Amino acid sequence: MMISDLIALQFDYATKSFEENFETLSSLVSKTPKNSLVLAPELCLSGYKYDMLEESSNFSQTMLPNIKKLSQNKILSLTLTQKMDNLYFNNAKIFYNEKEIYSRPKARLFSLGEEEKHFTQGDEFGIQIVEIEGIKIALLVCFELRFLELWEKAKGADVILIPSYWGKSRKAHLESLSKALAIINQCYVIVANSSDKDMASSSCVISPFGDVVCHDNDSIISAKFDKNIIRKMRRYINVNNSTL
16 A cells, blocks of 8 residues: 555544544544545543543543554554553554554653643653554654654654644644654654644644645645655755665
8 A cells, every 4th residue: 555645633522422532533534535644633532531541441442443444545543541550551553454553652741731640651662663565654642742852763754643632822832843843854744633622723744845734624634645755855955864
């Protein structure tokens, strides 16, 4: 399969039921073309319902087979609440052709949101580049975008995914950091953020040149993927992001 489209999903879900959120996710993914790479916002099935972590985890586990089916003929990434060894994690996942390809817990928890009081922090060594059908994919979850040492771990990726639940008051930060990441790594960046009333929206697809496709009022933001543009940019300004 050759990836042709890069897609960010954007919707509100904090006040909705788990079932409603899955229906929204399923409906939006079904509208994306085959051979696309689709990113959903952080914890898009449950939101940050700290008083319902057990229910969130159970629902996520129940929905895993259905989420895998959504990835038929495409790549799908999102984060889910999962319970392991009696601890709760915000797990980032990548699915492809109905199989789970990659999973890791979020490695930098957002203290302003008291995330560390409810979720267990993962190990940053889990942040790795995954290659699917010749496309190198890295993933940074929301707050992880603020750490330059984690940018290094994404070096050489063709596409960097940023599933987020990023607040409106720091909207400019999300937009500036994600654009800078695309430019410095000379790759595509996809940001999928919540559009809940206190969230920034700002979901987008950014090219290796720093061109941004962003529509705060849309549920599906899409741009074409062209690996030749990555090669062109890295040859044009050689900062040793990868060997070509």
